[in-house]
Amino acid sequence: MGAYTMRCSLNLLVPVTVLAASVMGLAQSRPYNLGTPLSQEEIRGFDFMVGPEGKELPGGRGTAKEGAEIFAKRCALCHGRNGEGGSAQRLVLGSPGNPHRGPFKDTEKSATSYYPYPTIAWDYINRAMPANKPGSLTPDEVYAVVAFLFYRNGIIQESDVLDAKSLPKIEMPNRNGFVPAVPVWPPDPKKPSWF
């Protein structure tokens, strides 16, 4: 605005030209001028989807030991005491120090060791669990529950601390268990539609 005012005082023709150009530019890039602009602060209030690189992960931390307590209170009723399954799906396959490396049967897919990226467990638990009160766990609690499940699945050590830095670095045992390795669109024209 400072530059604008200065130009204004120097030459009336320049700002009029600049203004006209910018209105035209806006008209071209945003033809209907509908919708309400969102501030970065507003976006932070709902932007909870976490991608495979974990860029959106918030601060906080947790360990398997802390997670065991939270799991017992918030998750075990449906998923079983140690995540072996109950009225809801099993979450554990393999055992501490001994991860299941696949292949996975269809009934084993719900175990967190099936997931190709460690962020998937964090993202889903954070937004959608527990099913009776989704989104009610704090970031610390989500890190801890994920640590507990990964420990029970043999993916991390009991003493490992999970946070925004360490979580995305975990190598999942089934990382290469998906075809195609990276989803593609449009599909390879050489592949039949049944593929």
Next chain:
Amino acid sequence: MDSNRSGRRRFLKHAAALAGLASGAVSSASGQSAGSEAQPKDVHIHGEPSRFATTLGSGRGVRLRLDHMTYYTPLQDSAGIITPASLHFMQTHSSRLPDIDPQQHRLTIHGMVDRPLSFSLEDLKRLPSVNRIYFVECHGNGSSTLHSTDDPKMGLPVQYIHGMTSCSEWTGVPLSVLLNEAGVQKGANWLVSEGADEGKFTHTLPLAKAMDDVIVAYAQNGEPVRPEQGYPMRLLVPGFEGPSSVKWLRHIKVVDQPYMTWNESMNHSIPRPDLGGKSRWYHFEMAPKSVITRPSGGLKIPGRGFYEITGLAWSGGGAIRKVEVSTDGGRSWKEANLQTPVLPKAHTRFTVDWAWDGEEAVLQSRCTDERGEVQPSLAELYRNWGITDVASQKTSRAIHINAIQPWRVDRDGSVHDAMFS
């Protein structure tokens, strides 16, 4: 049906467990409120069908499973290509549907855009709209486990096997219009969308598809999209597997890579023998498929003589070019009439004349789409996927099944599912 019954038991037990855990809050999601008090219902306000008007039961069929609540379109009673909104199939992974006040609801577009924006329902209605007729099909439709029955004499009606496909006229704003308003940045290739349901249903979509023919729909068959179909707004992704069309659409984030979220990675990926036990995921498009809807399993035809065989064909790859029908178990095939309109990525109604001689007959249809893709038999499809023995075929949980459906007409006129017999 044993697995179905035990599924229902588990569903109820799980629901009870959740109710026991619940702390009284109705819902914490924004834009939701408790329903208003029940009023005496005037059935003429929205109209109801005749209680005599259906051949099998009354409207949609239902299966309640632990993590899927499903209502099936009664295809055996369908005519033409449009599914009434009240009979559109419905599947949800949440046990309760969101109850959204559109005054409180906003669709946000953010991530890799120049101008993050939010849109109200009123904003959408001011923008240029399109009306398009498209099918929506669950990628689990017609899968092997849906053929099970404890009454081998009757078989299940077609609705319980293939009733997770429906076709509507959708009205809404092309997603490309909204994305252009927001200004997609260089390097963006994917979108990830989130619904306002309790389970925050989330799916990834290629940006190229989003800019092509995807709609943010707010109306269906001339009325506002119903709550079970995503009121006040949903994605409608033509030709793609149903979960892409996120209901109760709330957030669209523009990103530079697929997000491999829980439903996509876990629920919607399937281990396959031909891939060495690795899982196929992100299958996106539904392949060409057809099914005879009348006569079909569970119906009984009254005696020899003339019948018009009718059914539906559709393909995620475009328009249907040809449907053939066999009444002799696949020995000979006759080209069916395609009733107009024949639209891309929409149900197409086909008919063929048939004179039943009173002997056992096996009826089946097979379609070809505009790309020349031909609907396979189940044996061909499973052979491709390395699922070779019959026991595995019967219990396979494979999705994206577009196999030919045989119906056996017995001499007494009863019609049975002959997929596995």
